[in-house]
Amino acid sequence: MSGSAAETLFLVFFGAAAVWFGIVVFRTHSMVRSAIxxxxxxxxxGAMFLVMQAEFLGVLQIMMMASEMSIMAIFMVMFMMDPGGLGAMEMTHQKRLSLxxxxxxxxxxxxxxxxxGWGPAxxxxxAAAAQTAALGRELLGRSMFVxxxxxxxxxxxxxxxxxxxxAPQGEKEG
Amino acid sequence: MTFELVIVLAMAAALFGIGIYGALSQTNLVMIMMGVELILAAALLNLVAFWRYLHPETMAGQMFVLIVMTVMAVEMAVGFGIAVARFRARGSVEVEEARELRG
Known part of the structure; x- marks a missing residue:
């Protein structure tokens, strides 16, 4: 299998996985399952980034989202009346319009x-090391202000x- | 036109559509934030795809990705801050119960 065919195959696989899990986020009644x-x-x-040879960004995306979604799951359990989704509560509105x-x-x-018209690819x-070095120069050079x-x-x-x-001062907790 | 670029952009478009559906249809503040996260993930995918298949020699594309990741982190921090304040005041983060904000 050529490199390009393998790249296409992995992009389709991880892209389909991202879309499928994106749908699951809003289909499950369990908030913890949504966060996961x-x-x-x-x-x-993040895996698609790795397939597209953006190694630094791919690893950054996976690490950042792992911590972010863990925090989100904790907040879900804290704030939800039914975090496990056992009561199958309806938590949507204007479904038709949203769809x-x-x-x-x-x-x-x-x-x-x-x-x-995207032009030639x-x-x-x-290489990964050259990319990271060039990104560092970009961040601390031309794009430093941003x-x-x-x-x-x-x-x-x-x-x-x-x-x-x-809590505002003077307000009692609980 | 490159086939891989179209595939990635199409997947990002699907994530964008799902994110819009989630942000508009959910009544819970944290679930709405999940929809916004999916929309931003779609933007990230587009940026990386444009960098990889159109301008791999220009690092400004990757720099944009870092900025969008910053926006994601800021959205989460401020969103959870508001959620905590709302939960403390009303005991719920349902947006339909926030009608009194209209004044």
């Missing part, structure tokens, strides 16, 4: 993909989230 299905969907997306909007978004994107990709802004944004979000989440 989203973790698998994001991991499949139409999702379908329209998919159809529109697919139309753009099929009608767009690049065959060669820099990169630093992202860091500042995360810091601001951390402070804002903590301030929103802590």
């Amino acid at each position: 299905a989203l973790l698998f969907a994001q991991t499949a997306v 139409k909007a999702g379908g329209a978004g998919f159809a529109f994107a697919l139309g753009v993909i099929l009608l767009g 690049a065959q060669e990709v820099p 990169f630093e802004s992202a860091g500042l944004t995360i810091l601001t979000a951390m402070i804002a989230a903590t301030m929103v989440a802590i």
Whole structure:
């Protein structure tokens, strides 16, 4: 099997897995299962990055999503009245409209993909080490302002989230 | 036109559609955030595919991916902060019970 055929096969496999687990997120009644299905969907997306030879981003995606979805599962158990989904509670509204909007978004994107002229594909990709070095130079060179802004944004979000989440002074817990 | 690029973009379009459905149809704040995460995952896939199949020599594409990952982390942090505040005030994170925010 040639390299390109194997790449196509793995892209289809992991892409189908990501889409399937994405559907499972909203089909299961159990919130914990939803969080785990989203973790698998994001991991499949990370695997697609690896197939596309973006090793650093692939590993980053898998590591970040593993921790993020674990936190999400904990929050699910904390906040839900029925995290296990044993009561099969209905937790959706405007289902028909949502299906139409999702379908329209998919159809529109697919139309753009099929009608767009993408030009010839690049065959060669820099080696993993060369990519990481070039990305480092990009982040600390031309894109430094954007990169630093992202860091500042995360810091601001951390402070804002903590301030929103802590109990107001004088309010008793419980 | 490259076949692999079209495959990845089509998968991303499917994830985008599922994410829109989830963000619009769910009544729970955390589930809505899951829909938004799927939409952002679709954006990530598009960015990596454009980098890989159109401009692998330009690292700005990978830099964009890092920025979208930052947006995902910020969305989670702020979303959970609001969820904790809402749960503390009302004992629930159902968005349909937040009608009083309209004033």
